[in-house]
């Protein structure tokens with residue numbers, strides 16, 4: 081790994097050098113002014129990067145369907161970190177996305193030894209009950225279990241063919257002693273992420289997966305696998321424009337005009353090219369350089385944006401010819417709220433976070449004893465000011481409890497200049513958090529009758 085940052089979805093250590101993460105992993109920054117109705121998590125730079133979000137925004141602005149997918153690990157209790165993902169799911173849903181949620185029960189079974197019936201109980205009582213309370217629209221949300229959606233497992237196997245241990249080693253740092261549960265889980269998860277595009281689950285459309293940046297390895301794996309299955313690649317052409325290339329694989333060689341003798345079957349190849357050329361013509365490209373023998377078509381006048389427009393048609397053509405026709409999933413990345421003790425937030429250390437079912441007294445204790453960015457003495461605090469960037473109370477207002485940007489920035493300024501004291505900041509956080517917990521508690525009561533309706537047919 082050299083001196084690069086390694087991102088590990090299972091580690092408790094986390095890099096917070098977000099600029100470097102963007103560079104090293106080839107993410108794109110999010111410019112929230114380009115988003116419809118940006119959420120406070122966008123406005124505050126907390127959701128800071130993406131891959132291929134333009135596909136989702138493009139679908140949104142042209143009134144075409146798009147979906148959002150996330151998964152939950154049915155162990156432990158739902159805490160503020162989990163809530164942040166659901167807030168994002170809800171935001172996409174409000175913009176028109178359909179929602180699919182995977183209960184990672186096979187993953188929990190394989191990596192944490194949680195029995196499937198216990199997974200079911202935890203998923204429903206602890207997570208889905210809160211999703212309902214957080215306002216997900218039951219009409220447009222489907223929760224399923226990995227264990228009862230065979231197509232997800234089948235995809236896990238099929239997609240597994242497109243990767244190998246060396247790649248998993250490079251992405252996840254696996255080694256000889258790695259438990260195979262940890263090898264299987266990302267492949268089933270790739271199945272989770274890919275399957276909403278299948279015809280039975282809504283068909284070809286952009287699917288976005290909002291995750292914490294530690295989950296990017298899963299996205300890289302899934303995106304890589306998806307593109308390896310594609311029959312038609314679209315790349316930048318060296319001298320400008322785009323080039324479409326056939327990707328000949330065992331499964332498609334006959335369909336793409338390779339005879340049993342391994343030679344090109346010209347008639348068949350030409351038929352494929354006619355279809356490709358007609359797609360390009362529909363997109364307004366007449367100046368194209370087809371080379372059937374070589375299996376490529378150059379389009380000198382096309383831009384990268386055109387690639388986004390041409391690709392869905394190529395995927396549809398692939399599907400029509402018997403291929404999977406998979407679009408790479410899109411993703412967005414959020415930064416992490418610090419744990420309340422200053423360490424990483426984790427459901428296995430209750431003192432590091434607040435649970436959605438936490439009672440107000442216990443929340444108050446946690447906030448009051450949380451890590452603070454204040455000075456050791458009152459005099460110093462007044463003179464030097466506090467550091468809101470490392471102050472849990474302020475950070476939790478920023479990430480979770482203060483939705484008013486102006487009020488938040490006043491708190492930040494006041495704290496920095498020493499006008500607001502640590503104890504005051506904590507009290508403000510406690511007050512806002514109490515309101516929040518009471519609200520969510522009430523919403524849970526009001527929406528409890530909906531919980532079962534969130535389950536997909538194959539989950540009942």
Ligand code: TRP
Nearest residue numbers: 149150151152153182184269272
């Ligand atoms: N692995 C995820 C976790 O640890 C859960 C998960 C399963 C998931 N499938 C997913 C997350 C698909 C996002 C997308 O919590």
